[in-house]
Amino acid sequence: xxxxxxxxxxxxxxxxxxxxxxxxxxxxxxxxxxxxxxxxxxxxxxxxxxxxxxxxxxxxxxxxxxxxxxxxxxxxxxxxxxxxxxxxxxxxxxxxxxxxxxxxxxxxxxxxxxxxxxxxxxxxxxxxxxxxxxxxxxxxxxxxxxxxxxxxxxxxxxxxxxxxxxxxxxxxxxxxxxxxxxxxxxxxxxxxxxxxxxxxxxxxxxxxxxxxxxxxxxxxxxxxxxxxxxxxxxxxxxxxxxxxxxxxxxxxxxxxxxxxxxxxxxxxxxxxxxxxxxxxxxxxxxxxxxxxxxxxxxxxxxxxxxxxxxxxxxxxxxxxxxxxxxxxxxxxxxxxxxxxxxxxxxxxxxxxxxxxxxxxxxxxxxxxxxxxxxxxxxxxxxxxxxxxxxxxxxxxxxxxxxxxxxxxxxxxxxxxxxxxxxxxxxxxxxxxxxxxxxxxxxxxxxxxxxxxxxxxxxxxxxxxxxxxxxxxxxxxxxxxxxxxxxxxxxxxxxxxxxxxxxxxxxxxxxxxxxxxxxxxxxxxxxxxxxxxxxxxxxxxxxxxxxxx
RNA sequence: GGCCCGUUAGUCAAGUGGUUAAGACGCCACCCUCUCAAGGUGGAAUCACGGAUUCGAAUUCCGUACGGGCUACCA
Numbered sequence: 001x002x003x004x005x006x007x008x009x010x011x012x013x014x015x016x017x018x019x020x021x022x023x024x025x026x027x028x029x030x031x032x033x034x035x036x037x038x039x040x041x042x043x044x045x046x047x048x049x050x051x052x053x054x055x056x057x058x059x060x061x062x063x064x065x066x067x068x069x070x071x072x073x074x075x076x077x078x079x080x081x082x083x084x085x086x087x088x089x090x091x092x093x094x095x096x097x098x099x100x101x102x103x104x105x106x107x108x109x110x111x112x113x114x115x116x117x118x119x120x121x122x123x124x125x126x127x128x129x130x131x132x133x134x135x136x137x138x139x140x141x142x143x144x145x146x147x148x149x150x151x152x153x154x155x156x157x158x159x160x161x162x163x164x165x166x167x168x169x170x171x172x173x174x175x176x177x178x179x180x181x182x183x184x185x186x187x188x189x190x191x192x193x194x195x196x197x198x199x200x201x202x203x204x205x206x207x208x209x210x211x212x213x214x215x216x217x218x219x220x221x222x223x224x225x226x227x228x229x230x231x232x233x234x235x236x237x238x239x240x241x242x243x244x245x246x247x248x249x250x251x252x253x254x255x256x257x258x259x260x261x262x263x264x265x266x267x268x269x270x271x272x273x274x275x276x277x278x279x280x281x282x283x284x285x286x287x288x289x290x291x292x293x294x295x296x297x298x299x300x301x302x303x304x305x306x307x308x309x310x311x312x313x314x315x316x317x318x319x320x321x322x323x324x325x326x327x328x329x330x331x332x333x334x335x336x337x338x339x340x341x342x343x344x345x346x347x348x349x350x351x352x353x354x355x356x357x358x359x360x361x362x363x364x365x366x367x368x369x370x371x372x373x374x375x376x377x378x379x380x381x382x383x384x385x386x387x388x389x390x391x392x393x394x395x396x397x398x399x400x401x402x403x404x405x406x407x408x409x410x411x412x413x414x415x416x417x418x419x420x421x422x423x424x425x426x427x428x429x430x431x432x433x434x435x436x437x438x439x440x441x442x443x444x445x446x447x448x449x450x451x452x453x454x455x456x457x458x459x460x461x462x463x464x465x466x467x468x469x470x471x472x473x474x475x476x477x478x479x480x481x482x483x484x485x486x487x488x489x490x491x492x493x494x495x496x497x498x499x500x501x502x503x504x505x506x507x508x509x510x511x512x513x514x515x516x517x518x519x520x521x522x523x524x525x526x527x528x529x530x531x532x533x534x535x536x537x538x539x540x541x542x543x544x545x546x547x548x
Numbered sequence: 549g550g551c552c553c554g555u556u557a558g559u560c561a562a563g564u565g566g567u568u569a570a571g572a573c574g575c576c577a578c579c580c581u582c583u584c585a586a587g588g589u590g591g592a593a594u595c596a597c598g599g600a601u602u603c604g605a606a607u608u609c610c611g612u613a614c615g616g617g618c619u620a621c622c623a
Binding site: 006017030039040041043075076078079130139141151152153154155156157158162184186195196209210211212219221222226228229248249250251252253254255256273274276279288289290320321324325327328331349350351352354355356358359360361363365369411413414415416417418419428436452473476477489502503504505506507508510511517518519520521523524 | 549550551552553554555559560561562570571572573574575581582583584585586587599615616618619620622623
């Protein structure tokens with residue numbers, strides 16, 4: 001009887017599950033190797049949460065010498081977006097999240113795009129129908145809507161189950177009749193569960209979870225013959241031999257269904273690891289919510305690339321939210337890399353994680369502080385070539401000079417920490433390149449202080465580029481005394497009336513003249529890099545500015 | 549409404565019956581100092597609430613509140 005129905009519904013499916021079981025044999029991997037997967041649906045842009053889950057997939061597979069594959073989950077044509085797939089692969093690439101197998105890469109377990117696997121899903125569904133574990137349901141959407149409303153009023157669980165599942169036991173003749181009258185239908189699971197029974201499932205991250213057994217006749221195949229996520233998940237992850245399903249925790253409530261699907265299909269089920277979402281406290285409402293692409297700049301993956309956050313720094317940040325002990329480990333092992341850390345599901349947070357932009361910034365600053373001038377230059381240049389062509393040209397024309405500036409205060413145990421992203425370089429070192437300085441020069445200066453141009457000129461005259469740092473500072477102190485300034489701040493503070501100011505004020509005047517701002521890295525280094533001629537040029541610019 | 553999950557400082561969090569309740573980021577103060585970024589020292593700040601178990605609870609149990617997720621022919 002049910003075999004006849006199966007043949008009636010799927011006359012063109014001539015294979016059996018056995019065929020596919022043979023086609024996708026066990027993987028030849030170490031016992032503890034994890035096979036993970038990232039399964040995006042091509043519905044538009046990728047956000048930080050997606051990136052985070054893909055990052056986890058990568059890291060766990062990598063450290064266990066397993067496989068991390070990419071599978072495009074495009075079973076919903078309505079939501080597909082033009083170019084969506086390319087967008088995903090290019091974002092993964094630019095964020096250095098590299099699957100070892102899958103869509104666009106290849107492997108023995110493809111096709112890695114669900115729209116090309118329809119026949120596989122239908123083969124298993126046909127078998128389920130044959131075995132009396134699934135059935136065609138001809139209920140119209142209106143009928144289903146009515147049932148839902150009734151259930152809402154009666155405060156019952158919503159869905160097709162129990163006596164609502166009127167098409168469960170349709171006879172062959174009834175099915176045939178419905179088919180001939182051209183009715184649309186879906187294939188539903190004939191759920192063998194009983195909601196009175198409790199099931200207990202172990203999640204690798206969340207621990208033991210208890211649910212009532214699944215008893216709803218969930219849709220397996222939509223009216224267009226494509227699978228729902230649930231069915232595709234069970235079949236693909238079985239056939240592709242996924243060992244660990246790492247996914248967002250919006251899926252935990254589907255666990256009972258998925259467990260049942262694996263049972264009914266006779267599959268061994270993978271381990272589940274449901275990761276907590278990245279959230280943010282909404283500044284307007286004060287409530288905690290998931291990152292929103294529209295409201296939060298930093299939610300979209302593209303933001304990081306465009307604003308010049310180093311990928312390695314972002315990985316560091318993702319690591320700190322992935323495993324709560326990572327941050328401390330990294331602090332103690334500053335010479336090591338993420339690859340050296342052993343990630344563990346048990347160290348993964350189970351509540352939501354709030355996005356902390358200041359922490360990210362701190363990580364970025366530390367990242368930059370460990371790079372020497374040349375490295376920062378090269379990375380900034382490749383960023384600029386992508387997002388700021390104009391600046392890239394400036395950089396190329398002034399390579400040695402820029403590297404010299406980027407190297408200031410880089411030696412020693414406490415390297416300078418003032419850059420958080422590539423785009424900061426342009427801002428922070430605007431005084432480095434003459435042609436740029438001439439344009440911008442003192443526009444950022446909002447101090448209305450009077451600076452003694454003549455004094456600065458006298459200083460340039462006595463400036464000696466060959467001075468060591470100590471010599472330089474002694475010279476500036478001596479100069480301060482001659483100009484009526486105190487050579488040290490403390491002394492000045494004791495009796496300010498005795499002086500025009502202190503050595504710091506002298507330095508400030510020089511600094512402002514040279515850099516166009518009242519804060520900068522080490523002045524000695526800056527003067528030395530620029531040299532006397534340029535100091536004179538800048539003095540001329542400064543004069544013009546002050547006279548204006 | 550139903551089913552799940554969660555709640556330790558501003559944020560991320562350690563913690564598994566006895567702790568002065570770690571640490572990190574942020575914040576504040578001071579020190580260093582030619583300015584800033586750092587760095588050093590110190591500081592403020594946390595167990596959602598109510599019961600129960602216990603000699604003893606952040607930790608176990610039960611309620612309540614709040615937050616999150618799911619409740620699609622989306623994933």
